[in-house]
Amino acid sequence: MTDPGTVRPGGRTAQVRESVLRTVGDMVADRGFDALELPVVAERAGVGKTTLYRRWGSASALVSDLLVEMAASSRPRADTGSLRGDLTANAALVVDTLGDARQGRLFRAMFAAAATDPTTAESLATFYAVRVTEWAPCVDDAIMRGEAPAGTDAHEVIRAVSAPLYYRFLTTPTPPDGADADRAVAVVLAAVAAGAFTA
Template sequence: MGSDGAEPGSVRPGGRTARVRTAVLRAAGDALAERGFAHLDLADIARRAEVGKTTVYRRWGTATGLVADLLADMAEQSLPRTETGSLLGDLRANARLVQRTLADPRQGALFKAVIAAATCEAKTAEALHHFYDVRVTEWAPCVQQAIDRGEVPEGTDTHEVIRAVSAPLYYRLLTSGGPLDEDAADQAAAAAATAAAAGAYLRGKELG
């Protein structure tokens, strides 16, 4: 069976459908980073990807559908967690990964554009939530391992600890304009690790 024998819309490594998806999603990411969601145009994406317009319209339908697939692909391609043997080390590795991504000119602009679109596009918001769920779920076992080692209390919400690491970095990206460097990443990791050890992320905990 040839490469075109795959089911329509399927993604088979090395198949034409997979190559088309890769080219179109790369073009969509470039366009988002350059011009933002409001100027995302499927005909322009097709031209950039050197793919027929009909193919792009048939497969993705709308700019929102294309961005949703881009986020799904980013979740699929994202790097696995790092395990260093300590909570602080693991959270620092996580924070530096987030920092490198957001500080990258293309990736940082892309995330800004997608986050902006998610405020008014339900499908984009759903896709963005799924992307972060995948990333948080990938890293949450690092916190469970810290619980098992006795570094943080039983009952700690593992997902909330991981979210707490990224939150200051996204704040810098979107609002403060502060430097988004390794020092910022390390500070975010240290703050989350210290708070977790103090019991700040216990499930159901009422903070006085």
């Protein structure tokens, strides 16, 4: 059996999935994972309960598919021609996402759910693995240009840019801003130059 979201269907099926996932995102952002009830999702999305249970079957599967779609539709990696420019674009994307009223609430709810729901935790980890892999070539390109030492761990560089932004998001009442993004990039660039990310 194919996992929900691993095939991008067309026509009516695609419309149903789009409506359901939009509804799931709204409900999780507004009320959290625990309030995600399949009959309510079906009613709000305008789809039959039988269809919903057949295709997804659980709240965890709905959230998993939502994260698949979010990873697939998120902004692609930048290619500015410099490591500083690319990492700045990556940091700006994180700031924009966490600062967005709906997306910020959605991610907070996802993190809370992941603490107690193994399926959501695995789906969230997969989401970030996809996004980090999308942006890692920025660092590989920088190595080729001589902007970073050979052997620099591209994935860890991308994670290091986002880490302080998420920390601020989760531990303070205000989301990260442009100054936080610039600071994160400056710190990571200094660490890259010092060889902190090489094996």
